[in-house]
Amino acid sequence: MRHKIRLIDFILLRFIEERMKVARDVAKEKKKTDSPIDIRDIEEQKIKEILDRTDLNPVRMRRIFEEIMKLAKEEEYRLLGISKTVAVLGPMGSFSDEMAMKLIGSRIPLKYCSTTDEIIEMVEKGEVDYGIVPIENSTYGTVIPVLDALLNHEVEVFGEAKLEIHHCLVSKKKLDLKEIKRIYSHPQAISQSLGFINTYLSHAEIRYTSSTSDAVNLLDDESAAIMSENAARMYGLLILRRSIQDLKEKNITRFYIIRRKTGKMEGRYTSLFFGVQDRPGSLKAVLDIFANRGINLRKLESRPARTFLGDYVFFVEVEAPLKEEDIRDLEKVTAFYKIIGVFDEVEELDVFK
Numbered sequence: 168m169r170h171k172i173r174l175i176d177f178i179l180l181r182f183i184e185e186r187m188k189v190a191r192d193v194a195k196e197k198k199k200t201d202s203p204i205d206i207r208d209i210e211e212q213k214i215k216e217i218l219d220r221t222d223l224n225p226v227r228m229r230r231i232f233e234e235i236m237k238l239a240k241e242e243e244y245r246l247l248g249i250s251k252t253v254a255v256l257g258p259m260g261s262f263s264d265e266m267a268m269k270l271i272g273s274r275i276p277l278k279y280c281s282t283t284d285e286i287i288e289m290v291e292k293g294e295v296d297y298g299i300v301p302i303e304n305s306t307y308g309t310v311i312p313v314l315d316a317l318l319n320h321e322v323e324v325f326g327e328a329k330l331e332i333h334h335c336l337v338s339k340k341k342l343d344l345k346e347i348k349r350i351y352s353h354p355q356a357i358s359q360s361l362g363f364i365n366t367y368l369s370h371a372e373i374r375y376t377s378s379t380s381d382a383v384n385l386l387d388d389e390s391a392a393i394m395s396e397n398a399a400r401m402y403g404l405l406i407l408r409r410s411i412q413d414l415k416e417k418n419i420t421r422f423y424i425i426r427r428k429t430g431k432m433e434g435r436y437t438s439l440f441f442g443v444q445d446r447p448g449s450l451k452a453v454l455d456i457f458a459n460r461g462i463n464l465r466k467l468e469s470r471p472a473r474t475f476l477g478d479y480v481f482f483v484e485v486e487a488p489l490k491e492e493d494i495r496d497l498e499k500v501t502a503f504y505k506i507i508g509v510f511d512e513v514e515e516l517d518v519f520k
């Protein structure tokens with residue numbers, strides 16, 4: 168009997184190796200066609216199909232097959248010379264995905280997450296090397312959940328990048344605007360297109376999704392979604408209207424590129440949180456440190472400290488890498504401070520080194 172088990176294990180091993188060989192062939196094909204490796208939705212579907220075919224414990228079987236798929240993916244990455252993993256808001260076709268494509272220069276394996284919190288947590292735990300998260304939009308302003316997550320997690324911003332955003336109104340089948348009962352999209356996309364929505368779609372119900380591309384999973388024949396033209400093409404949707412965002416040319420989203428904390432402080436900009444005592448002039452004392460050194464303030468936000476009503480944490484971006492003496496002075500006038508990163512605007516993200 169023991170002998171039989173041993174033999175089966177060896178056969179299993181050979182089968183796993185054979186599966187990896189096929190994965191490498193697939194990777195070569197994907198490289199030729201520049202298509203993505205990490206398609207979570209498809210993996211999920213494959214696992215469900217496997218689980219449907221067995222009575223064995225589904226939790227353990229899922230684990231086994233997820234591990235095999237991870238191993239295959241690692242093999243594919245290795246073959247393509249990719250050594251870094253990047254997390255963005257998914258599914259494929261989100262604006263964050265588009266930003267990643269622009270930064271990396273080709274379709275490489277990305278981890279598609281459902282929320283920006285998940286991205287930041289994955290980076291913090293070292294489950295991915297980099298994360299790309301939207302921080303600010305020229306119409307919508309600061310992306311508050313991202314700001315709050317940066318305060319509450321230990322990650323480091325090491326770059327920023329900008330993307331011009333055009334929104335399309337899309338649907339599964341041809342619809343007159345007045346026939347649309349529901350509009351699905353990410354809160355940012357809805358806010359950036361409110362002028363259009365209020366004028367032409369005030370009769371429709373708004374339903375928020377976790378990303379613009381996630382709307383594809385909810386669309387039915389009576390609803391429309393707001394997403395990018397790329398996403399509409401990717402999912403075979405019909406474009407009812409193009410460029411529906413309120414700001415026609417200058418609808419820009421700025422993204423932070425984050426990694427696990429390294430403590431490196433190189434770049435033109437510094438982002439930091441701080442708190443001050445509740446007394447007259449305490450915020451001014453902090454701002455004076457920057458003003459006295461001729462450091463320009465790029466961004467200022469306040470967030471509830473979540474202690475008492477009226478207590479705030481401030482967030483600033485300044486146009487300088489803060490030096491030790493600046494930090495020493497900051498310590499004197501703040502109740503606490505937390506530097507999120509010193510960074511530059513970047514054109515590319517190298518995932519091949």
Ligand SMILES: O=C(O)C(=O)Cc1ccccc1
Binds near residue numbers: 355378380420
């Ligand atoms: O939902 C997406 O596609 C995102 O990546 C977030 C977002 C939404 C709208 C504009 C920019 C980023």
